[in-house]
Amino acid sequence: MPEREEPVRIVAYPNGPLLVRGPVEIVGPDGAPLPRRRRTVALCRCGKSTIKPYCDGTHKVIGFVTEPEEPAED
Amino acid sequence: MPAQLLEDAAVQQRPMAPPTPRGPAGEAVLAALTDPAAEAGVVAAVDEALAATPDVLLDEDLQLALFCLYELHFGGIEGVAEDLEWSPELNAARIRIERPFEAAIRAAVPMPERPASTSAGDVAATLFALTSADSGPSLSRWLARKATLEQAREFLVQRSIYTLKEADPHSWGIPRLTGRAKAALVEIQSDEYGGGRPGRVHSSIYARTLRSLGLDDAYGAYIDLVPAVTLTSVNMMSLFAINRRLRGALVGHLAAYEMTSAVPSRLYGNGFRRLGFGEETTWYFDEHVEADAVHEQIAARDLAGGLVEGEPALLDDVLFGAAASLTVDGWPAAHMLERWGAGASSLRSPLPDAGSTDA
Ligand code: FES
Ligand SMILES: [Fe+2]
Ligand SMILES: [Fe+2]
Numbered sequence: 001m002p003e004r005e006e007p008v009r010i011v012a013y014p015n016g017p018l019l020v021r022g023p024v025e026i027v028g029p030d031g032a033p034l035p036r037r038r039r040t041v042a043l044c045r046c047g048k049s050t051i052k053p054y055c056d057g058t059h060k061v062i063g064f065v066t067e068p069e070e071p072a073e074d
Numbered sequence: 075m076p077a078q079l080l081e082d083a084a085v086q087q088r089p090m091a092p093p094t095p096r097g098p099a100g101e102a103v104l105a106a107l108t109d110p111a112a113e114a115g116v117v118a119a120v121d122e123a124l125a126a127t128p129d130v131l132l133d134e135d136l137q138l139a140l141f142c143l144y145e146l147h148f149g150g151i152e153g154v155a156e157d158l159e160w161s162p163e164l165n166a167a168r169i170r171i172e173r174p175f176e177a178a179i180r181a182a183v184p185m186p187e188r189p190a191s192t193s194a195g196d197v198a199a200t201l202f203a204l205t206s207a208d209s210g211p212s213l214s215r216w217l218a219r220k221a222t223l224e225q226a227r228e229f230l231v232q233r234s235i236y237t238l239k240e241a242d243p244h245s246w247g248i249p250r251l252t253g254r255a256k257a258a259l260v261e262i263q264s265d266e267y268g269g270g271r272p273g274r275v276h277s278s279i280y281a282r283t284l285r286s287l288g289l290d291d292a293y294g295a296y297i298d299l300v301p302a303v304t305l306t307s308v309n310m311m312s313l314f315a316i317n318r319r320l321r322g323a324l325v326g327h328l329a330a331y332e333m334t335s336a337v338p339s340r341l342y343g344n345g346f347r348r349l350g351f352g353e354e355t356t357w358y359f360d361e362h363v364e365a366d367a368v369h370e371q372i373a374a375r376d377l378a379g380g381l382v383e384g385e386p387a388l389l390d391d392v393l394f395g396a397a398a399s400l401t402v403d404g405w406p407a408a409h410m411l412e413r414w415g416a417g418a419s420s421l422r423s424p425l426p427d428a429g430s431t432d433a
Contacts, residue, residue: 042368055367057336
């Protein structure tokens with residue numbers, strides 16, 4: 001076995017959320033765990049989700065982009 | 075969701091009750107399902123119906139006949155011998171309908187522009203552009219703002235034909251994919267099937283939604299009430315599922331489906347909340363707001379993008395499957411909006427006992 005324990009992995013999807021896989025605890029400021037309803041979760045990084053800290057797809061509605069924009073032409 | 079909602083077991087479905095045929099092709103298929111002597115006549119009856127139909131896509135008789143032929147490969151039909159799944163005559167009849175059906179879908183679906191390359195990232199970007207450009211009729215906004223209780227119940231009935239076997243067509247893709255695309259499909263399907271928790275299987279959660287509005291949660295309970303257009307979109311998934319050749323379309327279909335689900339699901343949930351229903355009813359929709367925001371990323375990039383990166387020859391079929399989902403799965407929605415806008419029922423005959431619910 002090359003590795004016994006898989007590290008937590010966060011994948012940053014372009015123009016979208018961060019997908020988190022692996023044994024990570026997601027807690028509130030008081031340390032109490034937030035509901036984790038599935039193995040792989042998507043964390044909102046556009047700031048506009050209605051179910052934060054999870055993504056609800058709103059980033060597409062607001063045109064959230066993570067990629068640097070092309071320099072303006074003129 | 076509240077803990078007590080999680081403890082319940084999954085719904086155990088049984089083979090569906092045989093539907094009522096809608097014409098000669100369906101009569102021949104249904105007869106053959108219980109009478110071996112009738113098997114020999116099925117292909118001829120199907121050929122005649124195909125020759126006579128002006129439009130196989132919306133033909134009530136042929137779409138129901140095809141639905142029954144597919145159901146032999148899915149949950150089965152009550153009272154039908156299980157070895158008929160591989161009856162040469164019934165499979166020949168299915169293929170006879172499938173060929174013009176597939177050709178008609180391809181003719182009806184506009185193909186999107188190809189991505190700049192077959193890299194996973196470019197394929198995903200093309201799919202995101204395609205699915206967000208889809209303005210489509212907004213059934214979810216109608217549900218959120220306007221739908222009456224009767225229309226909300228009809229909506230659940232129309233959706234029940236697929237949703238009580240949600241995710242099953244796409245599971246046919248698993249043995250037909252490899253590598254990154256296979257891992258992505260299994261990750262999505264595992265979530266669809268509750269991640270090992272029977273009470274969280276999406277089709278079981280949907281069954282609770284149906285029951286909470288006083289509706290029957292048995293698979294196919296409302297088959298005789300739904301119009302051809304609803305059967306057409308379910309049959310298209312089965313077509314993509316059963317034929318390995320169409321695995322690219324199956325993957326594209328799932329990707330587009332996942333990519334157009336999270337935001338509408340919130341509006342559907344809002345509609346049922348507006349009508350006074352609680353979490354027991356809206357859990358299914360609330361679950362899809364969160365789940366499909368995860369699934370769409372995996373489906374676009376790792377599943378569809380990963381498949382095309384590994385098998386570039388499948389690019390066009392992936393795009394076709396995605397476009398077909400947007401077009402063909404939009405037809406039942408357009409049908410409901412059109413009928414409701416005219417003050418009519420979207421079903422072939424209105425639901426019995428409308429209004430007797432336990433909201
Ligand atoms: S990143 Fe998806 S809603 Fe914010
Ligand atoms: Fe689902
Ligand atoms: Fe999903």
